[in-house]
Amino acid sequence: MNANATVDMQGKIELIIPRKPEFLRIVRLVVSGYASRLNLPFDEVEGIKVAVSEACNNAIIHGGESEEGGETIAIRCWEDPDGTVAFQVEDAGPGFDAGPERRKTIGELNPENETGFGLMLIESLMDSLEVESSKGRGARVTMKKKLAE
Amino acid sequence: MDLTVDIQDQEQFLKMAIKGEIDLYNAKSLKEQFIELVEERAALNLLLDLKDVHYIDSTGLGILIGIKRRITEKGGKIALLLNSEKITKLFTITGLINVFDIYNDENEAAAIFQ
Numbered sequence: 001m002n003a004n005a006t007v008d009m010q011g012k013i014e015l016i017i018p019r020k021p022e023f024l025r026i027v028r029l030v031v032s033g034y035a036s037r038l039n040l041p042f043d044e045v046e047g048i049k050v051a052v053s054e055a056c057n058n059a060i061i062h063g064g065e066s067e068e069g070g071e072t073i074a075i076r077c078w079e080d081p082d083g084t085v086a087f088q089v090e091d092a093g094p095g096f097d098a099g100p101e102r103r104k105t106i107g108e109l110n111p112e113n114e115t116g117f118g119l120m121l122i123e124s125l126m127d128s129l130e131v132e133s134s135k136g137r138g139a140r141v142t143m144k145k146k147l148a149e
Numbered sequence: 150m151d152l153t154v155d156i157q158d159q160e161q162f163l164k165m166a167i168k169g170e171i172d173l174y175n176a177k178s179l180k181e182q183f184i185e186l187v188e189e190r191a192a193l194n195l196l197l198d199l200k201d202v203h204y205i206d207s208t209g210l211g212i213l214i215g216i217k218r219r220i221t222e223k224g225g226k227i228a229l230l231l232n233s234e235k236i237t238k239l240f241t242i243t244g245l246i247n248v249f250d251i252y253n254d255e256n257e258a259a260a261i262f263q
Binding site for chain 2: 060116117125
């Protein structure tokens with residue numbers, strides 16, 4: 001199975017990759033290329049790359065934990081009318097309860113732990129984060145970064 | 150190959166220089182290399198050179214925490230060499246800047262093993 005990318009007339013990109021870690025570099029290349037085109041500062045482009053890759057990590061690790069787990073992940077990038085650039089990672093896995101009680105904040109995480117940094121990095125590096133998920137319906141993570149006016 | 154590891158024995162410490170990108174794809178093999186190094190020694194002093202690491206994700210950061218714990222449990226020490234702002238920023242966000250001894254000068258880092 002290969003990665004597949006499409007671009008629509010509005011410049012929205014959709015990249016479909018197999019749910020395998022060897023495709024993460026391709027995601028980072030596409031995302032950093034898209035963000036660079038918008039003249040974002042270098043450190044923000046790097047931050048976006050980290051955030052989207054972390055969301056993909058989550059989809060790879062948890063997006064197939066049941067028989068109905070999806071074999072692919074969709075990554076979408078677009079300029080939003082609200083003055084942001086949006087990046088979305090969607091899997092077709094078992095989904096999870098995305099309620100606030102599940103999400104840890106930076107203050108709740110112990111740096112001596114080996115896990116739990118992914119969401120922390122996304123929240124720190126992006127201006128907004130939305131997680132849509134429910135049991136059996138996969139997960140869709142949308143991250144946005146403000147563009148200069 | 151997107152990750153190379155060079156290991157040099159410097160008498161008082163082992164210098165491990167990593168080049169490339171550390172992510173979910175290669176983290177498992179890197180973790181196995183770390184564990185092997187720790188297991189084969191009574192106490193390991195490790196100077197981990199990350200100056201040529203261009204990308205590290207949460208999986209990689211987690212491995213560094215795990216290896217620090219294994220090393221210190223056996224009475225060893227670990228120091229990190231970093232000089233990239235973008236990588237240092239990730240250590241700052243996660244609070245790991247306060248967990249590791251981090252240097253940008255190799256001689257200063259090596260001094261903790263004296």
